[in-house]
Amino acid sequence: xxxxxxAGLLLLTLVCSAQDAVDFDSQSITIAxxxxxxxxxxxxxxxxVSVLVLGHVMEGLTRYDRRGNIIPGVAEKWELTDEVATxxxxxxxxxxxxxxxxxxxxxxxxxxxxxxxxxxxxxFILYPIRNAEAINKGELPATELGVxxxxxxxxxxxxxxxxxxxxxxxxxxxxxxxxxxxxxxxGELYASEWDAMVYNGPFKITEWVHSASLRMMKNPAYWxxxxxxxxxxxxxxxxSDTRAKLNLFVDDKISYTVLxxxxxxxxxxxxxxxxxxxxxxxxxMSFNHREGRLTSNANLRKAIRSVxxxxxxxxxxxxxxxxxxxxxxxxxxxxxxxxxxxxxYPPPVFDVDVNQGRRYLAKAREELGVxxxxxxxxxxxxxxTAAKQAEYMQGLLKSKLGLDIKIDTQTFKQxxxxxxxxxxxxxxxxxxxDFDDVMTFGDLxxxxxxxxxxxxxxxxxxxQVRIAMNSSYPKTRMxxxxxxxxxxxxxxxxxxxxxxxVIYLLHPKLRGVTRRVVGTDPDYTYARVIE
Amino acid sequence: MLVYTLKRLLAGVITxxxxxxxxxxxxxxxxxxxxxxxxxxxxxxxxxxxxxxxLDRPLHEQYFVFMGNMLKGDFGISFxxxxxxxxxxxxxxxxxxxxxxxLAITFAALGGILWGALTAIYRNRLPDIIIMFLxxxxxxxxxxxxxxxxxLALVNLNSLLGxxxxxxxxxxxxxxxxxxxxxxxxxxMALLTRLMRSSMLEVVNEDYIKTARAKGLSPxxxxxxxxxxxxxxxxxxxxxxxxxxxxxxxxxxxxVFAIPGLGRYFVQAVQQLDYTVIMGTTVFYGAFLVLxxxxxxxxxxxxxxxxxxES
Numbered sequence: 001x002x003x004x005x006x007a008g009l010l011l012l013t014l015v016c017s018a019q020d021a022v023d024f025d026s027q028s029i030t031i032a033x034x035x036x037x038x039x040x041x042x043x044x045x046x047x048x049v050s051v052l053v054l055g056h057v058m059e060g061l062t063r064y065d066r067r068g069n070i071i072p073g074v075a076e077k078w079e080l081t082d083e084v085a086t087x088x089x090x091x092x093x094x095x096x097x098x099x100x101x102x103x104x105x106x107x108x109x110x111x112x113x114x115x116x117x118x119x120x121x122x123x124f125i126l127y128p129i130r131n132a133e134a135i136n137k138g139e140l141p142a143t144e145l146g147v148x149x150x151x152x153x154x155x156x157x158x159x160x161x162x163x164x165x166x167x168x169x170x171x172x173x174x175x176x177x178x179x180x181x182x183x184x185x186x187g188e189l190y191a192s193e194w195d196a197m198v199y200n201g202p203f204k205i206t207e208w209v210h211s212a213s214l215r216m217m218k219n220p221a222y223w224x225x226x227x228x229x230x231x232x233x234x235x236x237x238x239x240s241d242t243r244a245k246l247n248l249f250v251d252d253k254i255s256y257t258v259l260x261x262x263x264x265x266x267x268x269x270x271x272x273x274x275x276x277x278x279x280x281x282x283x284x285m286s287f288n289h290r291e292g293r294l295t296s297n298a299n300l301r302k303a304i305r306s307v308x309x310x311x312x313x314x315x316x317x318x319x320x321x322x323x324x325x326x327x328x329x330x331x332x333x334x335x336x337x338x339x340x341x342x343x344x345y346p347p348p349v350f351d352v353d354v355n356q357g358r359r360y361l362a363k364a365r366e367e368l369g370v371x372x373x374x375x376x377x378x379x380x381x382x383x384x385t386a387a388k389q390a391e392y393m394q395g396l397l398k399s400k401l402g403l404d405i406k407i408d409t410q411t412f413k414q415x416x417x418x419x420x421x422x423x424x425x426x427x428x429x430x431x432x433x434d435f436d437d438v439m440t441f442g443d444l445x446x447x448x449x450x451x452x453x454x455x456x457x458x459x460x461x462x463x464q465v466r467i468a469m470n471s472s473y474p475k476t477r478m479x480x481x482x483x484x485x486x487x488x489x490x491x492x493x494x495x496x497x498x499x500x501x502v503i504y505l506l507h508p509k510l511r512g513v514t515r516r517v518v519g520t521d522p523d524y525t526y527a528r529v530i531e
Numbered sequence: 532m533l534v535y536t537l538k539r540l541l542a543g544v545i546t547x548x549x550x551x552x553x554x555x556x557x558x559x560x561x562x563x564x565x566x567x568x569x570x571x572x573x574x575x576x577x578x579x580x581x582x583x584x585x586l587d588r589p590l591h592e593q594y595f596v597f598m599g600n601m602l603k604g605d606f607g608i609s610f611x612x613x614x615x616x617x618x619x620x621x622x623x624x625x626x627x628x629x630x631x632x633x634l635a636i637t638f639a640a641l642g643g644i645l646w647g648a649l650t651a652i653y654r655n656r657l658p659d660i661i662i663m664f665l666x667x668x669x670x671x672x673x674x675x676x677x678x679x680x681x682x683l684a685l686v687n688l689n690s691l692l693g694x695x696x697x698x699x700x701x702x703x704x705x706x707x708x709x710x711x712x713x714x715x716x717x718x719x720m721a722l723l724t725r726l727m728r729s730s731m732l733e734v735v736n737e738d739y740i741k742t743a744r745a746k747g748l749s750p751x752x753x754x755x756x757x758x759x760x761x762x763x764x765x766x767x768x769x770x771x772x773x774x775x776x777x778x779x780x781x782x783x784x785x786x787v788f789a790i791p792g793l794g795r796y797f798v799q800a801v802q803q804l805d806y807t808v809i810m811g812t813t814v815f816y817g818a819f820l821v822l823x824x825x826x827x828x829x830x831x832x833x834x835x836x837x838x839x840x841e842s
Contacts, residue, residue: 038612116576120576121570123576189614210791211623211795212701212703212791236701237700239786239788247700251686252695412802413563416563
């Protein structure tokens with residue numbers, strides 16, 4: 001009996017002390033991560049979770065403010081010309097161990113990211129720097145990179161071509177500094193544990209139990225620490241299960257969670273305040289333009305476009321708030337010369353017209369020399385949402401045009417392999433912005449772009465991309481972008497479906513969380529807990 | 532006994548080798564490309580990645596390299612977490628799965644034996660019918676349903692009470708483990724109940740039970756010393772593989788309850804075609820399963836002396 005009591009007491013003392021979602025006194029919040037951050041080495045990170053964590057614990061030359069404008073980060077000021085960008089670094093920027101952040105840390109990180117041996121998947125984002133591409137291809141040694149530390153606090157960047165958005169790029173993960181001496185003590189294991197990296201951002205990781213939890217605390221060495229109110233961001237749960245996260249939210253254990261089509265209904269029923277946000281990513285159906293493919297026929301593509309109504313797709317198929325009908329491969333939020341790009345360069349409008357679609361189809365049959373179009377393969381991912389979208393397209397094309405569609409459902413890696421080898425007629429794909437400039441969407445369908453997996457190729461499109469790439473004059477660049485938007489859509493090179501929205505729940509006492517289309521999202525840097 | 536054990540161990544090693552070889556070639560024949568990601572990379576970067584993971588060599592060479600490393604106990608670096616050793620992943624996360632699994636199996640075995648014996652005693656009466664109905668439910672309903680329901684029940688319980696009695700998800704204390712292990716053990720418990728019931732029914736009619744009763748032994752003594760001990764053998768047989776299955780089959784439960792177990796790595800590695808993690812976890816689990824089966828065989832000898840004599 002006594003042993004029982006002792007065991008009972010022991011259990012009682014073990015009662016979990018899991019914190020609540022938010023705590024005013026300690027200014028701490030608890031969140032859930034969708035997965036274990038796979039790569040916290042900023043030179044190699046590609047996925048959203050790693051970018052989210054890194055965005056809080058690291059800082060580039062510049063950073064985004066709450067409105068999405070570029071503000072000084074490690075760099076106090078800068079100067080940009082067509083050939084050279086110069087950054088003057090602040091002297092009070094420190095690493096978490098007290099060592100000053102210097103221009104050399106940037107030189108080291110950028111060279112290393114471009115070194116083919118590092119095999120960074122995001123190295124292309126450094127290509128505006130002189131010789132970057134050649135280094136990345138192994139044609140030049142990394143020391144030839146056009147970046148120089150003139151002294152500890154002055155960084156000079158020679159550009160490959162005029163890049164008006166270069167300063168914005170420096171806020172991106174791959175551009176974060178890495179300290180050589182520390183990196184070399186860690187070798188292969190750099191950033192694999194919380195103490196295997198040094199931090200220069202507003203927060204630092206103080207605890208990381210793989211796949212279980214990751215705790216970020218305010219970094220006392222951060223130069224702008226007075227602006228940071230939160231003391232603790234505690235990712236106490238790591239799971240991709242949206243229902244589990246909804247349960248945690250309802251139980252007041254986490255302060256933020258995204259919803260999907262299913263949990264959305266539950267949240268509605270529970271009368272939770274649902275917020276929506278447009279992520280800035282565009283989803284579209286890519287046609288296969290490789291030779292011999294039926295979809296390389298423009299009239300067939302136009303026939304499909306004529307019966308597709310993005311409005312209906314968003315309302316009936318996606319059926320959650322926040323999504324916008326896809327009218328262009330350039331999302332609405334992109335900036336143009338002065339205002340929004342889409343206002344300044346409205347995309348051509350194509351009315352939904354079944355009869356017109358049938359006329360296009362007749363023409364396509366004639367050109368292809370067939371009586372009936374053979375069945376087309378639509379390649380999709382293996383999520384329930386992907387299946388729903390594919391089935392809608394299948395039904396639509398069958399009923400309106402009598403086209404037979406075979407749905408090819410594949411897991412992530414297999415779908416990618418098939419996309420790359422061209423084993424499809426149509427594929428549902430998406431693209432998220434890497435930086436805050438039209439170019440992040442503009443060159444996507446250039447002949448040379450490896451992400452253009454449908455191999456759309458139009459010399460005029462390519463020419464316009466080059467014009468935009470080689471000019472620093474906003475009007476010239478935007479005019480070119482407007483042109484290539486028109487070319488791609490008139491060609492029906494791809495079929496835009498929607499601009500993605502997410503729906504989410506946020507703790508009512510948590511304020512100042514920033515959602516953004518580029519970079520760290522959601523961003524808790526300037527958040528605070530109210531009483 | 533020693534020869535018997537050694538023989539079983541040798542057979543076990545061959546089994547593990549076979550598992551490793553079969554998995555290796557099956558994995559490489561799955562279409563898809565482990566090095567491909569959302570963003571396309573240049574040929575140079577791709578070549579470097581291939582070199583890093585040894586994918587640039589012919590398959591048979593890769594196989595020998597893999598076997599050589601495996602003998603040294605090295606499974607290499609994960610494809611998805613490029614700075615983590617597969618060995619570290621197993622070392623960090625298997626204890627979690629094992630803790631959860633041991634709890635689940637304890638719960639399942641105790642429950643299974645108890646309910647099984649009860650149903651046998653009350654054969655064809657109301658308790659038997661109710662329990663067997665629940666057993667069918669337990670066997671046929673997949674664990675993700677139980678997981679979701681269990682978690683929902685927790686949320687409702689907590690909101691009813693106004694404070695967190697039990698955590699909804701997460702890992703760390705015994706309180707985090709209770710509901711997930713219950714959910715995880717449910718299927719096995721149902722299976723064991725059924726097994727125990729039929730085995731009990733067989734034993735009850737044996738001559739030695741009649742003899743025992745005729746000798747005038749107390750019913751309690753007959754139940755524990757004669758019926759239970761004899762009826763439990765088939766349960767022990769399946770317990771070995773069930774332990775292995777339950778410590779590997781926790782993927783859904785781990786995901787729903789945000790538990791940092793190895794089951795998540797095991798399943799996600801397959802989805803992500805993470806070659807090194809697939810091989811590491813499969814070989815590890817394979818070896819674990821084989822070991823459990825051997826252990827059960829040896830345990831048999833202790834519980835049932837007849838097995839010892841026959842061997």
